[in-house]
Structures are given as structure tokens and as C-alpha cells.
Amino acid sequence: MNKTWIIPVIALAFSLGSCTSITDNKADAIVADTAEVKQAELVRTAEDQSKFTAEDVISRFKQGNKRFTSNKLITRDLPAKVRENSGVQYPLAVILSCMDSRIPPETVFDESIGDLFVVRVAGNVINDDILGSMEYACKVSGAKLILVLGHGDCGAVKSAIKKVKLGNITELLTKIKPAIEKSASYAGDKSYKNHDFIDLVCLNNVFVAINEIKARSPILKEMANKGDITIVGALYDMHTGVVKFLE
């Protein structure tokens, strides 16, 4: 059996509310130092993983995104990381993101091999397989954070607003319908041609996904209620590369 399936889940002391204490200034101040520290982060052990809180992981993502947007990505010895991580993995988070080719989560957060579980699907929607993947990431493998990463001007969201019908895409887009309904009170043009409306549905689509996770996974809901994990949303700006956390 793969070792990753027998990793014990480590209870952590953090709270959902504590995430709001993270500031961009703090992230700014330690970008450079973190770059040096991460150079030595060749392989993460279970002990290393247990030292992170969800707040730490969010802060780390903010720092990584600042490096990404300032073109200061860490240079890593990737073949060495492949070798050192070949037998184990203790990722810090599971990210659900849109499949959009312009938003690779590892890159936009300047993370690397062994750092993240990433689940990608058009429109960052929820289904049973994705929930099962998240349950594995958190309950079995000890990830501290679930991040739903949406983005503005999402093609899947636009297609859902446009009521596109094509093959299996039709069923996929029905999962975005609740976000459109959630945006029904928008006063302006509610068509796929209005970028402001599209972005509102993209935002609501992240909140819908978070609610779905809690409503459809008793395991993850219980972990969140106990403070063992934190579930947050964020939006990626397609023009700047900046990730804004929805806190």
C-alpha cells in the first residue's frame, strides 16, 4: 500500500476567524526571507506539515502570489524534489480551481512538487469525485486548507449564462446555475456580454462551491467545525495575476 494512505491526521489548533488577521503588509515583509527558506524545503515530512496552520498556508500563498506577480519565482532543483518526494507526500492544501489554462495554481502561488493537491474542472464546480478527493486530501493526508480558486471572466460561467448546450458540457454547466440564480438581484444587464455580471456570477460561484462542500461532505464539515481545516475562497485576476482572498 502506498505510504500516503496511512498518514495519520493531525489535529491542529486554529480557527476560521484567525485568518482575518493576515495582512498584505506582513506578506510583503517576508517575501524575500521566505524565498531563501524555501530553497531548503526539498522534502516536507509529516512533522513539517503538522507545524502549519491554515492561517500559515494562506499567508504562504499570499507571499507566493506576490513573488509570482513581481516575477521573483523561486528557482528550485526540480529533479532533486522529484527524487526526494518520490515515496511520501504531505501537502499543505487542496485547491479546487477552474481548468483555465492561464491559471496553474502551483505557478500563481509559487509552490512546487509535493506542496499542493490540485483538483481542476471547468468552472471550479463540485461533484462527488471532487468531494472524495478533498476528503482524502484533508482527512487522510493531513492538508490544512481547502481553497476554492475562481477567476473573473470565466468561460464556463459565461457559457452557463449563455445557456450553452453541447454534449457533456450541458450537464457541467447546470452546476453553475445556482450561482446565476444567486446573482438574480443584479440591477444591470444580466447577459453574457456584461463583464460585471459575469464577474459577480464568478464570485458567487466560489461561494456556492464552498457551501456545497459543507453541505455534501459530513467529513469536511465536521473537520471545519472542529477547526481541523479551514475552507476559503479566492479570485484570480486574469489581467494582473493577483489572487484576492475572500475573507
Ligand SMILES: [Zn+2]
Ligand atoms: Zn474558468
